[in-house]
Amino acid sequence: MNGTERPLVERVEMHQLPCWRVRTAGAELLVAQQGAQILSYQRHGERPLIWLSEQAEFKHGQSVRGGVPLCWPWFGDLRRNPQAVQALYQGGHLAPAHGLVRGLDWQLLGIDSQDDGVNLEFVFNSLEQPLPTWPHAAELRLGIRLDERLHLSLSNHNLGDTPLTISQALHSYFAVGDIRQAEVEGLHGCRYVETLEDWQPCQQSGALGFAGETDRIYLDTPAQLSIRDPAWQRRIQLHSSGSGSAVLWTPWIDKARRLSQFADEAWPGMLCVEHGNLLNDMLVLAPSTQHRLNLSLWAEPLPD
Template sequence: MSAAIQQPQVERLEIDQLTCWRVRTAEAELLVAQQGAQILSYQRDGEQPLIWLSPQAAYQRGQGVRGGVPICWPWFGDLRRNPQAVQALYQGGSLVPSHGLVRDRDWQLLGIDSQDAGVSLSFGFNSLEQPLPGWPHAAELTFTIRLDRRLHIELNSRNLGATPLAISQALHSYFAVGDIRKARVEGLHGCRYIETLEDWQPRQQGGALGFARETDRIYLNTPAQLSIHDPAWRRRIQLHSSGSASAVLWNPWIDKARRLSQFAEDAWQGMLCVEHANVLDDICVLAAGGEQQQIGLSLWSEALAD
């Protein structure tokens, strides 16, 4: 292969209403939307996708795209389920969007750094330059995506204001699996979790997590290394996180899948969300005057041994 072909390539394109960036290396392809700085898809050549994107995804301004890696910030999930310190910073009305305020906002492309071994893209969002409705606080976000033989992502939050800033957050990653009924998540043994589908009862995980029904759990004090065992596609997806103390595991299963937007009725069979997060007691409180915090994830796949 020629050196020219091996050089990473970054192409800007318009998909319906959204500006996107397609990144090609000698071994993989990545698609990112400027709205929300949202990774949409990631696939290595000759392999099944690692990041799942709904075939029914809508590329519309002002609404999230189903799949990929949405960024949830400055809160995760239902604001009313967040600690009071996070709730108190929101001064909007009764219609509160789930998963925060930056998913449907255009981020600024800060730069592209192409190297022989890979390529990096950086996106930024500044709430002083783009005020967030109902959230009159000063913060700066930087989201960095680095693609080499693995995919590395990092979200940096910086408090620009004169008072402390309490946030919850998540990298809401959708992973592709061959068959959710055969998949399992390893590395959670012994972790405490909140069973949100049963009155938010506290439980403890025993062994690997398998899937036989709708799943929506918040795992606490999770280890840095988790993995998705995906026997249908004969691989293990390795997940190495930093700066996060929680992980949300979600699959809608049959009934809820019928009620979701941009989601086929049978799409639950081929996806799994493992969302590295700081939620509940693990929220971040950034001191005034520029304190920063980072949450990151590196992911790659390994073939299962025969």
């Protein structure tokens, strides 16, 4: 495809999952209708930006390992969420990790293809698709724009007449050349919760490097973060708004062996930087109000 051609959008089947493949003059994007989950993203002639497991399974009702799963109306273990988030769930003690919408089909509202990019919009409405264990009225929309960069916009709208309290995250898996060389820049001075050490409060000093399993919730995060990826001579830039917290996660060797849809030796090639609204950054939506979480990402070469 040359620069004068319009983007190509086609519906494809990935085993059990209907998906949409978008090709522009500069990039290719794959999105599953289930969970409105971005599966992969790569600029032509470059390394992938979004990581997808080689052992990913494309099955109904099961989140795919990799891409950008959407975690909502809570993130992680419900019991580790604020009490106000827990209180809205009415399904007993077996709450699934990362919420309720990753394994459900969303409605594709439309695809707008233009010379300079493509827009896709997905919606999940809990009035039209009731969640029996979370009986509340809300609409969740994900807008995706692919141009020279990839832009995500996750919108929450409280359709009910009582406040809604939720946590959420864009559980983004980024591809890196070697996690042992990678660093995340922009977190200096941020408070974080060290979940692997009994959820102890800590403070970041300098850039974040990796020498073992990492699972941290950073608080009061800035709008601009970046992943320095020297193995592939690039810096992945991440610009967000509507998010004051982020999870940094990599499984390392032992945890990788216990994960589903994950090859034992795949851990050096991925890093999760998950922008969201977590812990005290949770959303409290008054009736009829909305909140929007935005993320734009792109790669730049490292200077010589």
